[in-house]
Amino acid sequence: MPGATEPIEPSPFVRTRNQEVINTIPPTPGDFEDANRGLMAVPKRSAILAKGSKDTVVWDFTAYDFLQDGELADCPPSVNPSLWRQGLLTAVAGLFHVGGDGRHTIYQVRGYDLSNMTIITGDSGLIVIDPLASYETAQAALELFREATENTAPVKHLIYTHSHVDHFGGSRGLFAENGGNAPEGLRVYAPVGFQEHAISENVLAGPAMARRAEYMYAARLDKSPYGQVGAGLGLTISTGEVTLVPPTDYIGGRLIQPTHEDKWSQDYVIPWRPGLYALKIDGVDVIFQLTPGTEAPAEMNFYFPQLRALCMAENATHTMHNILSLRGAQVRDPHAWSKYLTEAIQTFGSDPEHIDVEFASHHWPRWRQEDDRTNIIEFLSNQRDMYAFLNDQALRLIDTGHTGVEIAEKLRKLPRGLAEHWYDQGYYGSLSHNLKAVYQRYIGWFDGNPAHLWSLPPVEAGVQYTTAIGGPEAVVRVAENALAADPPQYRWAAELLNHVIFASGDKCFAITEETLAKAKQLQAQTFTQLGYGAENGTWRNFYLTGAWEVLAGPQKAISHGASDLVRSMTLEQFFEAMAKSVNGPKAAEEQPTPIVLRWQLGVQECTTTLRNGVLIYVEGRDLLAGKPTATITLTREALNELALAGHRFTQNFNEQVVNGTIQVDDQAAADTVFGYLVFPDPRFPIVTPRRF
Numbered sequence: 001m002p003g004a005t006e007p008i009e010p011s012p013f014v015r016t017r018n019q020e021v022i023n024t025i026p027p028t029p030g031d032f033e034d035a036n037r038g039l040m041a042v043p044k045r046s047a048i049l050a051k052g053s054k055d056t057v058v059w060d061f062t063a064y065d066f067l068q069d070g071e072l073a074d075c076p077p078s079v080n081p082s083l084w085r086q087g088l089l090t091a092v093a094g095l096f097h098v099g100g101d102g103r104h105t106i107y108q109v110r111g112y113d114l115s116n117m118t119i120i121t122g123d124s125g126l127i128v129i130d131p132l133a134s135y136e137t138a139q140a141a142l143e144l145f146r147e148a149t150e151n152t153a154p155v156k157h158l159i160y161t162h163s164h165v166d167h168f169g170g171s172r173g174l175f176a177e178n179g180g181n182a183p184e185g186l187r188v189y190a191p192v193g194f195q196e197h198a199i200s201e202n203v204l205a206g207p208a209m210a211r212r213a214e215y216m217y218a219a220r221l222d223k224s225p226y227g228q229v230g231a232g233l234g235l236t237i238s239t240g241e242v243t244l245v246p247p248t249d250y251i252g253g254r255l256i257q258p259t260h261e262d263k264w265s266q267d268y269v270i271p272w273r274p275g276l277y278a279l280k281i282d283g284v285d286v287i288f289q290l291t292p293g294t295e296a297p298a299e300m301n302f303y304f305p306q307l308r309a310l311c312m313a314e315n316a317t318h319t320m321h322n323i324l325s326l327r328g329a330q331v332r333d334p335h336a337w338s339k340y341l342t343e344a345i346q347t348f349g350s351d352p353e354h355i356d357v358e359f360a361s362h363h364w365p366r367w368r369q370e371d372d373r374t375n376i377i378e379f380l381s382n383q384r385d386m387y388a389f390l391n392d393q394a395l396r397l398i399d400t401g402h403t404g405v406e407i408a409e410k411l412r413k414l415p416r417g418l419a420e421h422w423y424d425q426g427y428y429g430s431l432s433h434n435l436k437a438v439y440q441r442y443i444g445w446f447d448g449n450p451a452h453l454w455s456l457p458p459v460e461a462g463v464q465y466t467t468a469i470g471g472p473e474a475v476v477r478v479a480e481n482a483l484a485a486d487p488p489q490y491r492w493a494a495e496l497l498n499h500v501i502f503a504s505g506d507k508c509f510a511i512t513e514e515t516l517a518k519a520k521q522l523q524a525q526t527f528t529q530l531g532y533g534a535e536n537g538t539w540r541n542f543y544l545t546g547a548w549e550v551l552a553g554p555q556k557a558i559s560h561g562a563s564d565l566v567r568s569m570t571l572e573q574f575f576e577a578m579a580k581s582v583n584g585p586k587a588a589e590e591q592p593t594p595i596v597l598r599w600q601l602g603v604q605e606c607t608t609t610l611r612n613g614v615l616i617y618v619e620g621r622d623l624l625a626g627k628p629t630a631t632i633t634l635t636r637e638a639l640n641e642l643a644l645a646g647h648r649f650t651q652n653f654n655e656q657v658v659n660g661t662i663q664v665d666d667q668a669a670a671d672t673v674f675g676y677l678v679f680p681d682p683r684f685p686i687v688t689p690r691r692f
Contacts, residue, residue: 007078007226008528008547013488015077017533022081025072028422031318035089035364038097041148043111048140051241058136058240059112063223067091067230076225080535086319086427087230087537089364095148098365099309099357104284106309107149108359109141114217114234115166115361117141118311120304122282125156129311130167130361131174134240138170154183157281158245160190161313161361162299163197165242172243172564182245189281191290192252193298198244199565199573201329204580207680211557212327213237215686218541220548220555227544232319232427232537233362243564251277251288251300269305269354273347289347291315291340293333295322301340303348308356310348310376315341316383318363318422322429323390324437326538331441334391334434341384349377379423386414386424390431394438403447404439408432430536459689462503472515475500479522490530497523498687501550505689523550523687546687557682566643571599571606572617574643578608578677579615587676588613595673598628601636610673630666638662647679 010018043061050056068091075084093111098118100106107119117138118129131138146152155175160168171188172180182188201209214220217236218228228236249256256277264272268287277288287303295314303310314321315337324331348354352368358376359365369375397407414431418424426434446453456464469475479496482489500519504511524547531543549555569577587610594611598621607622608615618625638661645652650671656662664670684690 008525010078010532011488011529013486014529014533018075018077018080021535022075025081025085028085031089031364031422034366035092037364037367039092040095040097040107041144042094043144044147045140048112048136048238048240050239051136058134059140059238060223061093061111064091064230064235066224067235068093078225078532079229080533080540082422082425082535083229083232083427083537083540085422086232086425087235089318090230090232090234092364095144098359099307101306101308104304104307106304106307106357106359107145108365109144110364111235112141112144112238113137113166113170114231114237116359116363117170118359118361119145120284120307121151121153122156122284124282125154126151127157127159127282127284128155128174129159130161131158132170132238133166133242134169134238135173135176135180135243136170136240137238138173139176140173141170142174156186158186158188159281159302160188160194160247161301161311162191162296163194163201164296164314165198165201166237167314167361168198168244169242170240171245173240180243186245187249187281188245188247189249189251189279190247191292191298191300192250193292194247194250195568195570196573197297199569204577207682209328211682211684211686214557215542215545216325216327216538218545221541221544228541230537231541233317233321241564244568246568252290267305269308270303270348270350276347289340289344291336291344293336294340295332295337297330301344303355305354308354310344310355310358312344312358312360312380314361315344316358316380317360317428319427320386320424320429320431320434322437323434324440326433326542331437333441334387334438338384338388338391341380341387345377345380345384349380352377379421382418382421382424386418389414389418390434390438394435395442398439398443401448403449404436404443405447407439408435411435426536428536428538430539458498458502459505462499462501462689463506463509465499466503466509466511469496472500472503472511472519476515476519476522479519479526483522483526488529490526493526494523494530497526501687502689520550520688524548527687549685550687553688554683554685563640563644566640569643571601571604572619574639575606575608575615575617577643579617581677581679582610582613582615583676583678584613586613591672591676594625594629595669596622596625596628596630597670597673598631599639600631600633601639604636608673610676615673630664630669632670633663634661649677649679650674 046062047057048059050058067087070088072085072088075081096108096110098106098108105121109117113132115130115132117132120127132141158171175182217231221227258275259278261272267285268278279286285305287305289301291299291301299313301312301315323334355368355376357365357367366376366379393411394407397410413419414424466472466475469478475496479493482493497519501523503509504516527543527547531540534540534543591610594609597608599606605620607618607625609622609625638656642649642652653662653674657664657667
């Protein structure tokens with residue numbers, strides 16, 4: 001780990017447990033064969049550099065050499081063998097031939113980012129599905145495709161399967177030769193609601209999610225058997241520039257409605273049913289199935305009838321997925337997830353010969369086997385059953401009064417018929433945190449026990465618990481005994497040490513530097529052992545990152561750059577983001593009289609009113625707000641510059657007023673409103689208390 005002189009070795013207990021996992025792994029050559037099937041070209045570079053940089057790496061191929069050259073039998077004792085197996089599979093990188101009909105061909109680039117980029121040759125150009133997470137990796141993936149196939153056809157169509165950043169962030173990288181500018185006539189397809197949810201997730205709660213994502217993907221840890229070995233869904237996420245070419249065509253939007261039965265063609269192969277959308281994209285028939293509220297709030301599967309190929313977006317992958325991502329997100333609906341998988345099975349799988357290959361936005365495809373015509377349908381059915389099990393069994397126990405933590409302890413294994421498949425294991429999501437998420441979805445954070453209705457915050461709780469046990473030194477001794485027990489009580493030690501560490505956040509509570517340092521060292525050891533034993537990639541990453549940061553402290557945030565998201569925001573989304581930055585209590589106390597700002601951006605006009613500590617947005621003129629306190633005239637580009645200025649918002653505003661880019665008739669009123677904007681420190685602590 002960074003900053004560590006010697007890696008922490010796995011304890012005898014962890015070694016034994018991991019060895020037991022090795023002994024239970026059955027022969028599974030099929031996944032390794034599929035992960036390598038159709039390989040046409042491998043990366044010719046060692047790393048992908050940031051745009052315009054000669055040394056800043058956004059994707060490092062060599063970092064995972066220990067996996068790419070590894071064997072299942074060589075699993076080190078510091079890695080759960082099940083996770084090691086998943087790492088070996090996700091480390092297979094290159095351009096792959098997936099399928100086709102002789103006229104149109106499906107390719108995938110895998111191992112260039114957390115997600116896959118799929119390329120289909122159309123009649124006049126390329127159709128690209130999910131152009132990775134960043135400009136640089138998408139550019140490199142397209143270059144690999146062109147070099148290997150000698151296909152120079154332009155990208156004519158993009159399809160975003162859903163609203164997560166690793167499926168659209170590289171979109172402008174496909175047009176790097178044109179400075180990232182999308183060509184005229186480019187069509188971009190996305191599920192209805194895409195823009196709203198893409199902005200909501202990446203801007204409104206973006207700072208907190210980005211900070212926690214550093215833990216989830218272990219962005220700062222070495223890639224090694226002692227550090228990060230992947231994230232289960234892929235290796236990690238790239239750190240390049242996030243871009244967005246906005247959609248032009250929304251499946252399910254006003255202009256693209258479900259196809260009527262009388263418009264259904266025999267060429268579509270599958271029977272008609274309500275709710276399907278049939279389009280011809282550059283000579284390729286595509287049938288879309290919207291799946292809102294599944295892995296993303298806006299998502300869709302689709303089927304290529306002539307190619308006998310089914311794209312399952314991120315709704316069916318070779319892992320149990322997240323009901324609630326550890327980085328933070330809206331809680332997903334496992335009932336809807338299972339329902340839409342049932343719908344996909346019934347719609348596209350009524351005859352197994354309708355599907356020759358199933359592929360997704362992560363991992364490797366599955367092909368129909370001549371000796372097992374139900375291979376793909378069985379996979380989809382077991383994934384469906386898994387999400388239904390999570391939902392229904394959590395609800396069953398909720399209705400008997402069990403809390404989320406109790407449910408997660410009670411249901412520690414999937415039924416045998418699900419658990420025997422590697423693709424149902426918890427490499428990215430986990431049974432434990434998913435069951436808690438189902439509880440949260442239906443019941444919320446409160447478990448009904450009034451003792452938990454008004455719990456103490458971490459620092460105060462740490463002080464009280466540490467005092468009650470006999471002081472910091474006594475708590476550390478109890479934690480040491482827990483670690484030395486047979487078997488070690490890692491979870492209990494982590495809880496005890498957490499109280500000591502957070503008690504240090506009270507400047508009036510006496511903890512010697514020596515005792516605090518010892519508590520942190522023990523916590524680092526505890527987290528490390530928990531990480532070494534974790535099958536789940538993101539749990540391992542959280543534990544090992546926590547082990548590092550408890551000693552090293554929060555580090556400077558990793559910047560991805562996402563100016564394109566700001567430029568894609570509607571005015572309402574822009575001011576929604578501004579509203580959540582207002583220091584409401586202070587503004588309410590100091591400004592009893594509303595401050596009304598009228599914004600004029602060419603033909604667009606809106607009104608914002610600061611009142612009661614809340615910034616209210618109204619499109620056009622607010623008929624009830626009264627006369628504007630100030631009128632601000634500016635361009636949309638100037639507004640974007642304000643957003644991108646971050647903590648320099650007011651300074652940037654004043655500079656643009658001076659240079660004439662912005663006109664305002666009462667600058668003092670505008671500055672008063674802007675003075676209540678607060679901007680988060682992206683380095684906030686997670687495993688240690690905030691500074692005094």
